Amino acid sequence: MLTATGLVKHYGGVAALDDAGITAESGQVHALVGENGAGKSTLVKIISGAVRPDAGSVELDGHPVRFANTRQASAHGIAIVSQELMTFGDLTVLENLFPFGGPRRFGLVSTRAMERRAAPVLEELGLDVSPHARVETLSLADRQLLEICRALLQDPRVLILDEPTSALPRQAADRLAGTTKRLAERGLAVLYISHFLEEVLRVAQRVTVLRDGRTVLTGEEIEQVGVDSLVTAMLGGAAPSVARAERARRGAASLALTAVGVAGRLRDVSLNASGGEIVGLAGLQGAGHLAVLDVVCGRARPATGSVRLPGGAAPRSPRHAVAAGVAYVSGDRKGRGLMLDQSLWENATAVRRLGLGRDGLMPSRRRMVERTEHLIRRLRIRGGPYDVTAQLSGGNQQKAVLAKWLDADPAVFALDDPTRGVDVGARAEMHEIVRDLANDGKIVLIAATDLTELVDLCDRVLVFQRGRITDEIDGQSLSEQALSLAMNAGFAAPL
Ligand SMILES: Nc1ncnc2c1ncn2[C@@H]1O[C@H](COP(=O)(O)OP(=O)(O)OP(=O)(O)O)[C@@H](O)[C@H]1O
Ligand SMILES: [Mg+2]
Structure with a gap:
């Protein structure tokens, strides 16, 4: 028709x-x-x-x-x-x-x-x-x-x-x-x-x-x-091969939440994550897992308890958290991740250009374009450094959000649905990059609507219900089914 x-x-x-x-x-x-x-x-x-x-x-x-x-x-x-x-x-x-x-x-x-x-x-x-x-x-x-x-x-x-x-x-x-x-x-x-x-x-x-x-x-x-x-x-040929790489030993850096409460969102949540770890956060909508990311990124202030970033600081505001080495990669690229009217290189180097890069160095424009070219190759972004970001396809925009943070070299990666809209091949590549980050000693916290992403990537997953951690699943027991059961435990069976 x-x-x-x-x-x-x-x-x-x-x-x-x-x-x-x-x-x-x-x-x-x-x-x-x-x-x-x-x-x-x-x-x-x-x-x-x-x-x-x-x-x-x-x-x-x-x-x-x-x-x-x-x-x-x-x-x-x-x-x-x-x-x-x-x-x-x-x-x-x-x-x-x-x-x-x-x-x-x-x-x-x-x-x-x-x-x-x-x-x-x-x-x-x-x-x-x-x-x-x-x-x-x-x-x-x-x-x-x-x-x-x-x-x-x-x-x-x-x-x-x-x-x-x-x-x-x-x-x-x-x-x-x-x-x-x-x-x-x-x-x-x-x-x-x-x-x-x-x-x-x-x-x-x-x-x-x-x-x-x-x-x-x-x-x-x-x-x-x-x-x-x-x-x-x-x-058009070779399918991506996804191997679960051996995990390196834990780094020294650590992130600690102690008895954190946020009005209406989190109650008495404590967690520790060490460098080299990929920790998943799972829950139904409003369960509190995303509030943890907000707290770590300085977008929500705990009413009770405390947060300690690897350097020892507590995140006071989003800007302060970035300066203290926290990256926040969101699937909401339009609302939170990108300046769509600017070029790819401006986005990719935004953290650094805002003076928030941790080494405090502000390289020349030519250097920044070169770094962007490097990131474009690494993430296989289909686009050039001077392309306006709004003109990239959805999945390539999402890769640009990750690129922006890779450039700033943070110690903690807070990922909220980082591969939304990314195709199977590129997703496998982004997963590789996340594993590399952990192997480099970074701390990775990740929430994902697609549970297979958590199962593929995480060393362990914390399950949230009504603002509390109700379960922790790791190793052999980590499966989509186990996560789904834990997330829904105590609620009426879905449909
Ligand atoms: N307005 C535009 N200006 C310039 N280039 C564009 C524009 N819209 C799309 N493109 C380019 O056209 C190509 C196809 O983009 P399109 O958005 O159709 O891809 P897609 O298959 O939907 O990808 P995705 O799975 O990432 O959403 C991309 O290389 C993109 O950068
Ligand atoms: Mg599209």
Whole structure:
């Protein structure tokens, strides 16, 4: 019912798309996969009217269409949830849900009518927030669900989801998978972009693979393909090998939280982490594991107890924590990680340029560009030092957040979903880098919505419930299932 063919899109010298296409059939979920920078977002942005192609065509029910903007596409029944979330923080949930004006009564926008329309959609996706809450108070996961609700409220015939689960915890992701399948059963055509291949296999019937802007696998039945051939098609050859490297001996540096309490978030939490350790922090939303990162980064002040960073200082503010050697890598790259309007080199060297590098040295611009080039190679970022960061693909932006901190050489890495939206190959590389950091004697604290990430990386994982540490899992017992059980222990079984 919707077909895109022969799409070409160049940005300056970069070919984002070079003969790409995809078909969306009503009643089916069609997955679109590929490495970071392969052109997936560009392809769906063209379909949804956000970007104009240099060549190629989009047809809806056999008629060529050309949308000037997403609003026109929406009027034709095409709704998109884009990868970089587009919520308005200072507006309410309800105002975000009806961007083109909500249902009207007597010519006036009716709040009551909006609430009535929104309620079942929020319920179906399990988004439990007040319609009048300001969106900036919502977690990244809830903002992601909010955008999906907004798309559904447009009653689309074609629904495009660009990395809809990258910030969602397991339960919410499973729930979304269920909803997506039901929508397709009701006759929607769904285009689904994700780096989680098992998720793609569960949700989609068909798959298209993009590599370097070209379709290399077109609309195959997904059951006939399988993960191995998918990965091969994406990477064009060698699949990444991920070995669990031997861990080096512990370094001397240590981080200590003693009986830390933060109003409404943490109660009596004590933990010690030594240099060379990768310590996972797990919990359901609001369990307190993220509050630990906030405390270490100086963004939350303990009301009781104390925090000691490796140098002996207590983090007094985010700026002070950075100067004391704490790096904070967030999956919320738009809100917390990057200056999107600046170049990659400016971002990569930002910590140092703000005078926060621990050695106090401020190298020349040429040196900083060279360091950025080095980081680009190390992290395999697809982009150059002078590229504006907003123009990098989502996964490459995420790598830039890590690059920025690697340049500053901190002693503690506080990672919150550090690989959100990063493709399988690059993710394995980022994991290698995190292990290298630990082997260099750094302390790594990591929270991740994807539990496999914790299992792959951590020496041990602390499990939080209601602001307290309720479990610690390490060694052979560390598995996704064990974590999930510990996180949910004492609560009613999920769904
Ligand atoms: N506005 C833009 N200006 C310049 N280059 C761009 C722009 N948008 C995308 N690109 C480039 O086009 C290429 C494809 O980007 P795209 O965002 O489509 O990738 P993607 O497959 O969605 O990757 P990811 O998995 O990381 O989200 C990248 O090299 C990117 O840097
Ligand atoms: Mg993308």
